[in-house]
Amino acid sequence: MSFAWLVLHNVWAKKVRSMLTALAVAVGVLTVVSLGVVTDSIRTTASGVLELAEAEFVVAQEGIGVLDSALTETQLDMVRELPGVDNAVGVLLNTSELGDDYPLLIQIGVRPEDVRPMGVRISAGQEFDADAEDEVMVGIRLAQDLELTPGDSLEIDGEQRTVVGVFNTGSEFGDGAVMFPLVSFQAEQMVPAGLSLFFVQTSGGVAVSEVQQTVEESSPLLTAIRDLVEFGQSDPGFELITAIDQAAMIIAIGIGALVVMNTMLLSLVERYREFGVIRALGWSRRRLVGLVLGEAMVIASVGAGVGVGLGFLTVWILSNLPDLLGVLEPIYEPWIFGRALITAIAVTVLGVMYPALRAARLSPQEAMRRE
Amino acid sequence: MSDQLADDGAEPVIEAVEVRKTFNHGAVVALDGVTFEVAPQEHVAITGPSGCGKSTLLHLLAALDVPDSGTLRVAGEDVARLERPNEFRRERVGLVFQMHNLLPHLDALGNVGIAMFGTSMGRRERTERAQELLDLVGLDGLGHRRPPELSGGERQRVALARALANRPSVLIADEPTGSLDTGSRRLVLQLLERLRVEEGVTLVVVSHDERVLDAADRVIHLRDGRVVDDEGED
Ligand SMILES: Nc1ncnc2c1ncn2[C@@H]1O[C@H](COP(=O)(O)OP(=O)(O)OP(=O)(O)O)[C@@H](O)[C@H]1O
Ligand SMILES: [Mg+2]
Numbered sequence: 287m288s289f290a291w292l293v294l295h296n297v298w299a300k301k302v303r304s305m306l307t308a309l310a311v312a313v314g315v316l317t318v319v320s321l322g323v324v325t326d327s328i329r330t331t332a333s334g335v336l337e338l339a340e341a342e343f344v345v346a347q348e349g350i351g352v353l354d355s356a357l358t359e360t361q362l363d364m365v366r367e368l369p370g371v372d373n374a375v376g377v378l379l380n381t382s383e384l385g386d387d388y389p390l391l392i393q394i395g396v397r398p399e400d401v402r403p404m405g406v407r408i409s410a411g412q413e414f415d416a417d418a419e420d421e422v423m424v425g426i427r428l429a430q431d432l433e434l435t436p437g438d439s440l441e442i443d444g445e446q447r448t449v450v451g452v453f454n455t456g457s458e459f460g461d462g463a464v465m466f467p468l469v470s471f472q473a474e475q476m477v478p479a480g481l482s483l484f485f486v487q488t489s490g491g492v493a494v495s496e497v498q499q500t501v502e503e504s505s506p507l508l509t510a511i512r513d514l515v516e517f518g519q520s521d522p523g524f525e526l527i528t529a530i531d532q533a534a535m536i537i538a539i540g541i542g543a544l545v546v547m548n549t550m551l552l553s554l555v556e557r558y559r560e561f562g563v564i565r566a567l568g569w570s571r572r573r574l575v576g577l578v579l580g581e582a583m584v585i586a587s588v589g590a591g592v593g594v595g596l597g598f599l600t601v602w603i604l605s606n607l608p609d610l611l612g613v614l615e616p617i618y619e620p621w622i623f624g625r626a627l628i629t630a631i632a633v634t635v636l637g638v639m640y641p642a643l644r645a646a647r648l649s650p651q652e653a654m655r656r657e
Numbered sequence: 658m659s660d661q662l663a664d665d666g667a668e669p670v671i672e673a674v675e676v677r678k679t680f681n682h683g684a685v686v687a688l689d690g691v692t693f694e695v696a697p698q699e700h701v702a703i704t705g706p707s708g709c710g711k712s713t714l715l716h717l718l719a720a721l722d723v724p725d726s727g728t729l730r731v732a733g734e735d736v737a738r739l740e741r742p743n744e745f746r747r748e749r750v751g752l753v754f755q756m757h758n759l760l761p762h763l764d765a766l767g768n769v770g771i772a773m774f775g776t777s778m779g780r781r782e783r784t785e786r787a788q789e790l791l792d793l794v795g796l797d798g799l800g801h802r803r804p805p806e807l808s809g810g811e812r813q814r815v816a817l818a819r820a821l822a823n824r825p826s827v828l829i830a831d832e833p834t835g836s837l838d839t840g841s842r843r844l845v846l847q848l849l850e851r852l853r854v855e856e857g858v859t860l861v862v863v864s865h866d867e868r869v870l871d872a873a874d875r876v877i878h879l880r881d882g883r884v885v886d887d888e889g890e891d
Contacts, residue, residue: 287766287767287770287771287780287783287784287787288780289774292767292771292774295762295763295767296762299762300762559758560760563754563758563760564760564771565743566719566721566746566752566754567746567747567752567771567772567819568743568744568745568746568747568748568772568775568823569743569747569774569775570741570743570744570775571743573774573775649721649722650721651716651721651722654754654758
């Protein structure tokens, strides 16, 4: 009989109790995992905008979500003149839908001559004319999904458009988008000379961060975003999601820990006599706490495993809901497992520490008196 | 027997001097100045009316609690000044409780084996020793039965085997025959005597049972937390 065997035996001897406790851990893990995956996915989907161009950074309107950013051609001209800026391309973004399969369609207004400098490849057909009114280019994913080739027509927002080209950005997000000639798109959106984002390429030999600073200092209305972290900070909507995610993690751990503590306290009260006996037989407090923690860790591992499984299932169901198809492309980052494990351990250790220490504090003969 | 040992000048295994123990901040006086000695390999019985302090005394002997005042030396150690009481309990004394107190979800081997955690014995050694002890108490073949599947007498013998696991110098038993029928009681008593002779343990047994008292070398009578008669002392 080894210590590990005893730990497993004790968990097994109280199957129902152990399962209930594991379930509490699992629910906590499930919450944390599924929210984490969803948050990651939203972050990645939204930040896909940033990957669209071979730009060092993106300029957006300060204090507003990237998709709602409103800038002007005048501002673009101003940014182009700033020291350290080699080139800047302006795009106008809008979101729409394309039937039930594409509840979120990203529309990008762009000048044809800016397409290739942004790092976008044309994989079929060609760019639209600068002043065309009904020509579009579709991303390669969209083209494959809808079996579109140059020359086909496509109805977007009630208007028939001719697909003149298929583009490839290399990003999941970009390849599901549609590009419009900027001028007519601005007219259609009723924002003449309006833009959403500038993609900035810096001159060689200048630190990107310096140029970013130059841009931000040039106008209080501009923010320069370089990576996901800055992206999260620049987007209040995203900050909110992140905050909700973190709050949910804390709440999930809190509730999970309370449930674990509750079951553990009950089960330990049942076991006072047992603990009194083994302490009277010469077990140290440390060994006893080790036993209780060991049992808890076994339960936590089971709970973590089940929770991760249920979490992935939840995300799969969510991402396949008709309303979310294409919006939520689940991203499973490896750290989500770390997060699951941390949650499981936090829930268990928090839940079990008090009952375990209480059991250990009890003197053996006191424990044996308890019935 | 005890007199012979005493004449040999052997150090007493238990030495209690004016031991006092109260509960509830002095409201309950469980032991009120108890003094006695027990020689190595002696078989001592303690008896007295319910509530006179017998179990309390055994708990002190087993270092489960400390006296309020007075000194109590067991197996060469002052039980009030132990650095590691748990090691003392594990290595020096064997304890059989007033109720058998086996762990219900472990089989007989497990119940004996659990007393050997923390010793230098490895897993295999512990299992072998547990088997050997069950053989010793006549339970060979019942090692995989759990307490609910054992009779009262068999359970008490498992508890005895468990108490002997780490070769203690003193075996302390609280009403070991309390709930047993005549046959089982005789078995347990024979076993205790054999353990004393073969394993060389000192026996301190609390009982009301005439036959248990008869089997002892000496009977200490307690009343209201005091020694009122010690038949071995002259
Ligand atoms: N932990 C405790 N708290 C308060 N009082 C206690 C405690 N332990 C024992 N007592 C009291 O101390 C006295 C002696 O108790 P003890 O258990 O030693 O008696 P006993 O001689 O073993 O009795 P019995 O033959 O019924 O087992 C009793 O009055 C009891 O109520
Ligand atoms: Mg008693």
